[in-house]
């Protein structure tokens with residue numbers, strides 16, 4: 256009897272895979288930035304589902320030969336990604352619109368966003384904390400670097416707050432005619448929203464499989480990502496760790512904290528390191544990983 260038949264014994268009722276650490280946080284709001292949050296609404300599958308999908312694909316040969324941990328690490332290190340797509344997570348996220356614009360570029364998720372045609376957005380907008388304000392970086396055109404005195408930070412925060420409040424004053428005046436008697440210039444909600452700042456908060460349900468989630472985290476938990484989206488990504492990393500600790504460990508080892516080398520860099524590296532690397536204990540690598548490293552360097 257193979258692994259899959261054992262998982263589905265005929266005549267026995269099945270229970271859905273559950274991860275206690277995830278069940279404990281279902282629905283709990285984790286605060287993000289000044290008005291945002293992230294929470295897990297639901298999840299499907301666990302590490303066992305990934306292992307099982309891989310064994311469907313590799314057949315019985317993998318049963319005895321590899322531990323679940325070894326198999327998960329093999330899948331991750333060899334970009335065998337489809338088994339990870341067997342698991343999904345649904346998050347409820349409240350985030351500033353400028354963060355949402357970066358986030359929505361990840362096309363492999365399913366999204367339902369609050370409609371500002373249908374409802375009036377509340378006066379909530381992102382004001383960076385003093386320590387998160389910084390001038391334009393001189394070396395990174397997409398980034399910030401340095402900091403401000405407390406006095407200067409307070410001035411900048413005041414400018415941001417005043418500009419956003421001013422936009423919301425106009426927005427409220429134009430859109431609150433349905434909800435209250437104080438509208439000055441009644442306008443449809445779908446047009447009134449065009450004056451809202453990018454700092455205004457929106458909300459969505461975001462559902463994605465574990466493979467594409469890790470692609471999102473690879474890009475957005477990276478130091479090159481804007482800090483405001485990175486804090487969300489870092490929280491999702493913790494959630495992934497709760498959900499799939501072995502997968503998360505493999506993701507950190509082979510993706511998040513790993514680096515790839517260009518052919519030129521490999522040539523240089525190989526020349527620098529032109530000495531034997533021995534033993535499976537080297538840098539904690541297995542014999543197979545050590546061989547893969549040697550292959551990269553063109554060593555026998």
Ligand SMILES: Cc1cc2nc3c(=O)[nH]c(=O)nc-3n(C[C@H](O)[C@H](O)[C@H](O)COP(=O)(O)OP(=O)(O)OC[C@H]3O[C@@H](n4cnc5c(N)ncnc54)[C@H](O)[C@@H]3O)c2cc1C
Nearest residue numbers: 357360361362363364397467470471474475477479480481
């Ligand atoms: C630090 C940083 C800076 C960035 N700066 C900019 C910028 O200045 N301007 C800008 O426009 N964007 C920018 N982006 C967005 C970036 O170009 C990607 O759009 C975004 O990171 C989503 O990545 P993705 O396509 O891998 O994700 P997903 O859309 O989730 O796609 C996952 C994978 O699925 C495949 N895929 C999905 N859809 C298609 C498709 N239609 N055709 C082919 N393959 C597909 C691809 O292999 C892709 O890698 C930036 C991203 C980062 C992280």
